[in-house]
Amino acid sequence: MAKERFFLELTPPDQTLRQLPHVVIVGGGFAGLKAAHALIGKPVRVTLIDKRNFNLFQPLLYQVASGLVSEADVASPLRQLVGQAPNIQILLGEVVDIDPAARELVFNERRLAFDHLILATGSGSTYFGHEEWREHAPPMKILEHADEVRRRLLTALEEAEQTPDPERRRFLQAAVVVGGGPSGCELAGSVNEMLRHAVARDFKQLDAADCRVTLVDPGDRLLRAMHPSLSEAAGRYLVSRGVELLLGGRVKTIAAGQVTVTTAEGDKTLEAATLCWTAGVRPSHLGRLLAERSGCAVDRGGRVIVNPDFSIPGHPAIRVVGDLCSYSHTADGKPLPGMAGPAVQMGGWVAADILAGLAGRSHAPFRWSDFGSMAVIGPLCAVADLRGLRVSGPLGWLLWGLAHLAFMPATENRLTLLTKWLWVIGTRQRASLLITGRPDQHMGVEVGLERLEGDSPPVA
Numbered sequence: 366m367a368k369e370r371f372f373l374e375l376t377p378p379d380q381t382l383r384q385l386p387h388v389v390i391v392g393g394g395f396a397g398l399k400a401a402h403a404l405i406g407k408p409v410r411v412t413l414i415d416k417r418n419f420n421l422f423q424p425l426l427y428q429v430a431s432g433l434v435s436e437a438d439v440a441s442p443l444r445q446l447v448g449q450a451p452n453i454q455i456l457l458g459e460v461v462d463i464d465p466a467a468r469e470l471v472f473n474e475r476r477l478a479f480d481h482l483i484l485a486t487g488s489g490s491t492y493f494g495h496e497e498w499r500e501h502a503p504p505m506k507i508l509e510h511a512d513e514v515r516r517r518l519l520t521a522l523e524e525a526e527q528t529p530d531p532e533r534r535r536f537l538q539a540a541v542v543v544g545g546g547p548s549g550c551e552l553a554g555s556v557n558e559m560l561r562h563a564v565a566r567d568f569k570q571l572d573a574a575d576c577r578v579t580l581v582d583p584g585d586r587l588l589r590a591m592h593p594s595l596s597e598a599a600g601r602y603l604v605s606r607g608v609e610l611l612l613g614g615r616v617k618t619i620a621a622g623q624v625t626v627t628t629a630e631g632d633k634t635l636e637a638a639t640l641c642w643t644a645g646v647r648p649s650h651l652g653r654l655l656a657e658r659s660g661c662a663v664d665r666g667g668r669v670i671v672n673p674d675f676s677i678p679g680h681p682a683i684r685v686v687g688d689l690c691s692y693s694h695t696a697d698g699k700p701l702p703g704m705a706g707p708a709v710q711m712g713g714w715v716a717a718d719i720l721a722g723l724a725g726r727s728h729a730p731f732r733w734s735d736f737g738s739m740a741v742i743g744p745l746c747a748v749a750d751l752r753g754l755r756v757s758g759p760l761g762w763l764l765w766g767l768a769h770l771a772f773m774p775a776t777e778n779r780l781t782l783l784t785k786w787l788w789v790i791g792t793r794q795r796a797s798l799l800i801t802g803r804p805d806q807h808m809g810v811e812v813g814l815e816r817l818e819g820d821s822p823p824v825a
């Protein structure tokens with residue numbers, strides 16, 4: 366056993382580490398990982414708990430969904446990113462309860478005490494009360510969602526290749542993306558390129574002109590958080606590549622292969638084999654749980670309303686950061702957006718604040734540096750709004766690429782992504798167009814793991 370690394374109450378802890386204050390970080394996403402990085406080698410012992418064993422770079426999920434890159438290009442094991450630091454312990458598990466008064470949390474049916482807690486469990490997706498839509502139109506939040514969308518797109522093309530009925534073929538070659546924010550625009554642009562190119566090159570029975578991607582949004586323009594000129598540039602580009610925009614359309618119902626949208630002209634039903642949902646984000650349920658347990662307030666969506674130092678009233682040792690917090694101590698009083706940039710800055714600041722407090726030093730208040738926002742909408746084409754500097758086209762793409770590579774936590778992923786992007790630009794070939802995870806293909810395969818209870822082990 367590597368002695369210095371085992372300091373949990375689970376096993377006899379190393380004496381030197383045992384005496385250090387215990388910082389527990391829940392969530393190894395953008396905010397939690399940054400906090401963990403900032404605490405490496407500092408006089409604290411850190412436990413980082415996540416229900417997944419990897420950090421996921423969500424902004425590139427759409428590239429997994431459209432077969433541009435593969436899963437491991439956008440996710441890195443937490444043990445490799447920070448787990449090798451002597452004062453950091455990674456534990457796989459889902460935190461299900463918090464006891465603020467006792468300074469304990471519950472995961473994997475055990476209680477774990479903390480001196481400082483950094484809660485960074487991010488957000489999930491919501492269908493605004495229509496959970497029944499989820500199975501028909503998967504969201505884009507975790508790797509499995511991206512895999513499922515890619516599986517549906519490619520399976521539909523494979524069926525279309527063998528279908529003599531032209532109407533059915535058009536249905537199979539169609540996709541609808543709901544939500545005209547950055548994720549929706551990126552997904553629609555990339556799926557459109559993928560469908561048209563794959564069909565033109567690899568599917569002998571299909572006509573690329575029959576591919577149809579429709580992007581639906583209730584607003585009057587795409588990318589509403591950006592300047593109108595960039596919304597227009599993005600819309601123009603997508604339309605020029607064949608994406609159909611349905612703006613001012615509010616989704617009324619979603620069923621298998623069908624989205625009904627209410628527009629000013631009445632209801633409109635779109636039929637497509639693949640439907641994707643990027644329209645709703647809801648904070649992790651631990652926000653409301655913390656509110657129940659501590660009496661702290663949450664906003665309408667369920668984000669925890671935090672103090673200027675990200676603590677909650679009456680509990681200075683509990684900090685909430687990233688998508689899960691509502692932080693309005695800004696110059697204009699508006700809460701910070703649920704984006705990677707603020708999450709990273711919050712995580713780093715909170716870690717530094719804890720260290721300053723432990724050392725009895727003062728620490729400058731949190732100030733968010735807004736570097737702007739970007740969305741990539743096609744090969745070599747992105748729109749970027751960088752504090753008033755607005756660019757679109759190849760320059761936007763270059764800035765987008767550099768920013769994403771800079772944010773990507775693992776060097777290996779930076780290299781593979783750069784190689785794959787350049788490869789796609791040069792050849793237009795996507796290497797990750799794999800249909801994986803089909804239940805009928807793996808459930809029946811005997812791999813020796815699915816032994817039923819009571820089965821006797823095989824005789825050697």
Ligand SMILES: Cc1cc2nc3c(=O)[nH]c(=O)nc-3n(C[C@H](O)[C@H](O)[C@H](O)COP(=O)(O)OP(=O)(O)OC[C@H]3O[C@@H](n4cnc5c(N)ncnc54)[C@H](O)[C@@H]3O)c2cc1C
Pocket residue numbers: 391392393394395396397414415416417419420421422423424425426427458459460461485486487488505506547548649651686687688689703704705706708739
């Ligand atoms: C498709 C998509 C595209 C995006 N594009 C952009 C973009 O272009 N630019 C941008 O700035 N932002 C983008 N975002 C938003 C950005 O990804 C989030 O704002 C950011 O991930 C928030 O960071 P976080 O650390 O708060 O949470 P996350 O990064 O979501 O991390 C939360 C972590 O907590 C873990 N967790 C959750 N619950 C528990 C639990 N109970 N117990 C243990 N662990 C738990 C999760 O497994 C996860 O690892 C995008 C988001 C999505 C979904």
